[in-house]
Amino acid sequence: MAEAVERRVWAYRGLFLLIACVALFLKLLPLRAVPSGLPWPDLLLGLTLAWVLRRPEYLPAILIAAVYLLADLLLMRPPGLWTLMVLLGTEFLRSRSTMMRELTFLMEWMMVAGVLAAMTLGMRLVLAIAMVPQAPFDMTLAQLTLTILAYPLVVIVSSYGMNVHKPATGEVDAMGRRL
Numbered sequence: 481m482a483e484a485v486e487r488r489v490w491a492y493r494g495l496f497l498l499i500a501c502v503a504l505f506l507k508l509l510p511l512r513a514v515p516s517g518l519p520w521p522d523l524l525l526g527l528t529l530a531w532v533l534r535r536p537e538y539l540p541a542i543l544i545a546a547v548y549l550l551a552d553l554l555l556m557r558p559p560g561l562w563t564l565m566v567l568l569g570t571e572f573l574r575s576r577s578t579m580m581r582e583l584t585f586l587m588e589w590m591m592v593a594g595v596l597a598a599m600t601l602g603m604r605l606v607l608a609i610a611m612v613p614q615a616p617f618d619m620t621l622a623q624l625t626l627t628i629l630a631y632p633l634v635v636i637v638s639s640y641g642m643n644v645h646k647p648a649t650g651e652v653d654a655m656g657r658r659l
Contacts, residue, residue, distance in 0.1 A: 492644065493540075493543060496527070496531065499527065504524075519623040524547075525627060528570060530638050532570045533573055534639075541571065561603060569596070589632065
């Protein structure tokens, strides 16, 4: 039975890696010849935060770091800066995942919105201190807002479509430890 649980964890890690690769591939495709007014929400980030809050064992920090470092390199962002922000945000949420299990979805959504805002502003602050050119603030704010608004949809898809849900109260793993 423990092997089945371990296999399931690795299957979800592989699924996350597959989703991340597809998301990065789609971001790199030149789908629009003329840029539109609004940026797309960062659905991969929303998925990462949702999974860390629901099943932290599915996404170890090393997997998150590897995916976002690859994204930094492919999307020509400053290497490691957004990775660091995502790691800080996910580890903050991971440390509160047991507490968040008992809160309502609205409280979870507000917590995730706060973490997303802190990550975005932290990155902009570091880039401003280093005097690195960055995207206009209104575009960054628009993407942040759209990512926050898309979070419930990401949670619905991951909960009902991929069966990544919060552990029930008193649920135990294959070794008998409380989740």
